[in-house]
Amino acid sequence: MVRGSIDSKSEAAARRNMGKKRCSRFSVSTDNETEKLLNALATSCGFSKSEMVDVIVRSALRSKTYVHQIQERYNVEKRYWINPIIINQGGKETITY
Structure with a gap:
């Protein structure tokens, strides 16, 4: 993903109608190597690790290919298999499950 295609924090917040609030918070635990890679990428892009x-x-989650690959590898309940659908409205792509 190219930095220029990512909204600024205020643009993203305004579009999501959240101001400076997040709708969901959770922590992520990673191993040391993953944290090192994440930190390097975040620094390179000028983001915090959480951003x-x-x-x-x-x-x-917006990549049909990635969602399919993850399910191929980890899905244990075929009845919960999801098929992402990309909807193109007015030049904007939205994905739904």
Whole structure:
């Protein structure tokens, strides 16, 4: 993902209608090597680690290919298998499950 395609914090917050509030918070535990890689990428992009994780998670959940690969590897309940659908409205792509 190119930095220029990522909204500024205020633009993203305004679009999500959240001001400076987050709708969900949770912690992520990683091993030392993953934290080192995350820290290097976040620093390179000028983000905090939490902002970088947000970008990565949003990108992954909007990728039909990635969602499919994760399910192929880890899905244990076929009845809960999801098929991402990309909806193109007015030039903006939205994904739904």
